[in-house]
Amino acid sequence: MNVVIIGCGVVGAAIAYQLSLVKGLNITVFDQQPPAKASTGAALGVLMGVISHKIKGKAWQMRQTSIQRYETLIPELEALTGRQIPFNRQGILSLSLEDEDLAPWEKLGEIRQSQGWQLEIWDAAKLKNICPQVNNAKITGAVYSPQDRQLDPTALTLALVEAAQHNGVTFKFGVTVLDAQTPEISPQLQTIETTEGKITADWFIVAAGLGSTPLTAKLNHKIDIRPVLGQALHLSLGHPLGNPDFQPAITGNDVHIVPCSAGILPATDYWVGATVEFPINGDEIPPDQELLESLRKQAIAFCPELATATIIRTWSGLRPRPEGRPAPVIGKLPGFSNVLLATGHYRNGVLLAPATAYAILEMIIPQDS
Numbered sequence: 001m002n003v004v005i006i007g008c009g010v011v012g013a014a015i016a017y018q019l020s021l022v023k024g025l026n027i028t029v030f031d032q033q034p035p036a037k038a039s040t041g042a043a044l045g046v047l048m049g050v051i052s053h054k055i056k057g058k059a060w061q062m063r064q065t066s067i068q069r070y071e072t073l074i075p076e077l078e079a080l081t082g083r084q085i086p087f088n089r090q091g092i093l094s095l096s097l098e099d100e101d102l103a104p105w106e107k108l109g110e111i112r113q114s115q116g117w118q119l120e121i122w123d124a125a126k127l128k129n130i131c132p133q134v135n136n137a138k139i140t141g142a143v144y145s146p147q148d149r150q151l152d153p154t155a156l157t158l159a160l161v162e163a164a165q166h167n168g169v170t171f172k173f174g175v176t177v178l179d180a181q182t183p184e185i186s187p188q189l190q191t192i193e194t195t196e197g198k199i200t201a202d203w204f205i206v207a208a209g210l211g212s213t214p215l216t217a218k219l220n221h222k223i224d225i226r227p228v229l230g231q232a233l234h235l236s237l238g239h240p241l242g243n244p245d246f247q248p249a250i251t252g253n254d255v256h257i258v259p260c261s262a263g264i265l266p267a268t269d270y271w272v273g274a275t276v277e278f279p280i281n282g283d284e285i286p287p288d289q290e291l292l293e294s295l296r297k298q299a300i301a302f303c304p305e306l307a308t309a310t311i312i313r314t315w316s317g318l319r320p321r322p323e324g325r326p327a328p329v330i331g332k333l334p335g336f337s338n339v340l341l342a343t344g345h346y347r348n349g350v351l352l353a354p355a356t357a358y359a360i361l362e363m364i365i366p367q368d369s
Contacts, residue, residue, distance in 0.1 A: 003364065004192070004201040005029040006177055006215060007208035009040040010153055010353045011342055013160035015207060017077075018357035020167035022365060027169045028201075029161075030194060032176045032211070036157035039209050039349055042230055042317020043153040044273050046249050046256050047351045050117045051092050051145035053108060062355035064115075069354035070149060077159040080166055085159050086152040088249060088262035094143045095127075095134065095252030095302060105143050120144040133242035133303045134250065150249040150258055153350045172196060180218045187337040189219065203364055205340045206333070209320040212343040221334050225344045227318035229285040231292045232273025234260070235299075235309035240267045255298045257306070269312065272299045276347075287316050321346045328352060330359050340364075 003019060005012050008031035016029050049067035054060040074087045096102065102121060109119040122142045127134055134142075161171060179193040191200050206212050209225070216223040240247060240259075247259040247267045256274065259267035275291045292314060300307045320343060322329050327346035333339040340363055342356050361367075 001025055001203070001364075002201040003027045003203045003205065004199055005205045005207055007031055007206065007211060007343070008035040008157075008161065008171065008173070009038055009207070009209055010036065010043075010157045010160070010350050011209075011345060011356055012205075012207035013157045013164065014353035014357040015205060015342060015360050016164040016169050016171075017160045017167070018354075018361050019364070020164045020169045022361070025364075027164070028199070029164075029169060029171045030175045030177065030199075031171075031173050031208075034173050035161050035171075036154045039317050039319050040153050040157050042232065042274075042315055043350050044232060044256050044258050044271050045151045045153040045156070045350050046092065046251065046258060047149045047151065048092060048251075049351065050112055050119060050148050051094055051143065053104070055108070055111050062352050062359075065355040065358060066352055067147065067149070069358070070151070073354060074151070074156075077156075077163050081159050081162045083155065083159045083162065084264050085155045086261045086264050088150040088247070088259065090246060090248045090262070091144060091146040092148040092150070093131065093248045093250045094145070095139050095250065096141045096143065097253065098138045098140050100140070102141070118146055120146070130246065131242050131248075131250070133305055135304050136301055139252070139302070144248070150262065151350070152261070156350070177215060177218075180215070182220055187335065189336055189339050203338050203340065205342055205360060207342040209343060209345075209349075210318055212320070212329075212341065216333060216341075219333060219336065219339065221336075223329055223333070223341060223343070224323040225320045225329075226323050227279060227283055227285060228321045228346070229277035229287060229316055230274035230319055230347075231277070231287050231295070231314060231316040232271055232275075233292065233296055233314050234269060234271055234312040235296075235306060236269045236312050237305065237309040238268055241270070241303055241305055250302065252302055253298060255295055255302070257299050257303060270306070270309070272296060272306075285318070319346050319349075320344050328356065330356055332363070
């Protein structure tokens, strides 16, 4: 059975690797640029699963599936490729600001406990004792999620590609899809035209993020995905914030402070991100420097030591947000029995990549068959 995957961000790469574990599939991945160059390359890799307020249905199920899968996936990829993937197993710490009602967190903690997960509510004294780097009178405590994780999305994607190659997947970068022939009667798409010629397959998986919109338009069923810009900073402090042996990802007021290369190297550098910037006219979004600076100031307000850090680089990326429908878009493209969508993950592409890969696998080869 021939499977074509279009798009090699973290989602496309995760699907390629998951499918490569199945015997009898001949898998080819196309992307017009190298892997992890679009949304994935700009992501911070903060996996907010247990600490998210999603508690039931598909939204929670996918988060839970992914958080569980990452525990086996990272060592699996490292063993297969010999690469080290920065994977921070020290959890996520969500700061509580004054006037924040802790009742919803307490309720969430009870629900998570009944689901077999942990959440801890810390008062200000406990927070100061464990994370002395957090020093702001307006922070009244924190919620700690020990089972959530953070990883390096680019390192993960490159390892997924290498592991999938090891398992026989073909990757073709620098290839653009030019056209897709819509069948007149059959619900099966048979051929796409690319800069490498015509490609036939039994299944086509569209995992192209923002590129999914023009692709699906060629198939006369446009999935409208719009860009949302995110900017981030790489700060070098030269030493760890707080306790060198406890370096969770810290989040507050939608600002993330993430130790770089956690799980491999001692923390001396931190990523801070990310802004959320919507298009003003059309799809153009010039990066807002003031927003980025306010993000840096907010991080310093939480951890004042960051004021002495040097900015190593700033970067930005466009996140794919579905218009008029919830993210992500996973399922069959209407009108086709063999075109699958795995796109529009917005801010949760890295978090939901493993669960998305399972969902696509289930559509191609139902697991109860």
